[in-house]
Amino acid sequence: MNFASDNAGPAAPRIMDAMMEANADHQMPYGNDPFTARAVDLVREVLEAPEATVHLVATGTAANALALSTLVRPWDAIFCHHDAHVEVDECGAVELFAGGAKLRRVPGADAKMTPDALAEALAEIGPRDVHSVQPGALTLTQLTERGTAYTPDEIGALVEVARSRGMKVHMDGARFANAVAAAGISPAEMTWKTGIDALSFGGTKNGCLGVEAVVLFRPDLDWETSLRRKRTGHLWSKGKYLGAQMQAYLEDGLWLDLAGRANAAMTRLMAGLGDVPGARAVSPPAGNLVYLELPRAAHARAVAAGVKYYLYAGETPLEGPPDEPVRCRIVCDWSKGKDDVDALLTLWRG
Numbered sequence: 238m239n240f241a242s243d244n245a246g247p248a249a250p251r252i253m254d255a256m257m258e259a260n261a262d263h264q265m266p267y268g269n270d271p272f273t274a275r276a277v278d279l280v281r282e283v284l285e286a287p288e289a290t291v292h293l294v295a296t297g298t299a300a301n302a303l304a305l306s307t308l309v310r311p312w313d314a315i316f317c318h319h320d321a322h323v324e325v326d327e328c329g330a331v332e333l334f335a336g337g338a339k340l341r342r343v344p345g346a347d348a349k350m351t352p353d354a355l356a357e358a359l360a361e362i363g364p365r366d367v368h369s370v371q372p373g374a375l376t377l378t379q380l381t382e383r384g385t386a387y388t389p390d391e392i393g394a395l396v397e398v399a400r401s402r403g404m405k406v407h408m409d410g411a412r413f414a415n416a417v418a419a420a421g422i423s424p425a426e427m428t429w430k431t432g433i434d435a436l437s438f439g440g441t442k443n444g445c446l447g448v449e450a451v452v453l454f455r456p457d458l459d460w461e462t463s464l465r466r467k468r469t470g471h472l473w474s475k476g477k478y479l480g481a482q483m484q485a486y487l488e489d490g491l492w493l494d495l496a497g498r499a500n501a502a503m504t505r506l507m508a509g510l511g512d513v514p515g516a517r518a519v520s521p522p523a524g525n526l527v528y529l530e531l532p533r534a535a536h537a538r539a540v541a542a543g544v545k546y547y548l549y550a551g552e553t554p555l556e557g558p559p560d561e562p563v564r565c566r567i568v569c570d571w572s573k574g575k576d577d578v579d580a581l582l583t584l585w586r587g
Contacts, residue, residue, distance in 0.1 A: 242570075248446045252444055260478075267474060277291040286452075289454050307461050319348075
């Protein structure tokens with residue numbers, strides 16, 4: 238059993254079938270194929286944004302870096318949470334793509350920043366100060382890197398602060414499907430209706446082989462993003478394979494069905510956690526990801542049985558007092574069923 242990441246999960250059968258369909262015939266390259274055309278239409282339809290422009294790429298890092306580099310100038314600052322993926326896990330890709338734009342970290346509990354914290358960070362940059370980077374963009378992660386979620390009201394309040402300094406706003410939606418499925422609201426209510434300018438619409442973590450959509454709710458930025466995608470090596474020659482994935486992902490609500498399964502597995506796990514001695518959630522999960530603390534002995538039983546997930550307690554997390562709390566990250570992908578969850582809980586209970 239693997240609860241380390243939703244990246245570890247399999248591709249959904251309908252995604253694989255779509256890839257085989259795309260492979261059955263010749264199609265024009267570089268996204269000039271019917272699969273990509275249909276995928277773009279579906280993204281616009283799902284987001285209720287007929288004027289949005291859509292650029293498909295293969296990785297979340299590429300999506301985030303392309304979107305943000307389009308929104309800022311090289312001398313700008315991009316404000317993100319301390320734990321944001323663009324800061325912690327993307328090897329400076331945003332700064333590279335943006336020609337040197339600087340990431341500025343904002344603190345906040347449960348991986349969520351507040352309007353006050355953002356305003357305080359912005360106050361460090363004086364108006365028209367030639368010696369400082371300039372306010373450029375805000376990026377929010379949904380779900381966050383701690384498995385929590387921003388409400389539309391919280392997003393709107395942060396957008397208002399960003400707009401007060403002339404900034405654009407991006408949403409890193411690697412787990413956007415999980416956030417939408419859990420909140421029970423429309424994707425539009427979570428994005429452009431709150432003021433989001435650009436969205437990295439994730440598919441890879443939710444049953445696709447590897448596809449993300451850079452969605453710009455500002456059509457005036459389309460050509461620049463097109464050029465940046467080509468210049469950075471992210472315009473696929475065989476773009477039909479990206480288009481086929483995204484098309485199948487969005488048709489008939491598959492994306493929300495898969496996210497709902499992953500979220501349901503997490504709900505089952507959290508319901509059973511009360512019977513695990515010494516277990517507690519570090520942050521309340523809003524979707525399919527949670528950080529927990531459990532006694533070291535519980536982790537040792539699970540690891541010995543072959544379960545995989547990340548532990549955070551130094552280089553040798555399983556060495557030490559058996560009752561000492563050890564933090565872990567648990568992620569449920571779409572394929573996790575009740576048997577998987579129950580088996581993990583049983584091992585933790587001992």
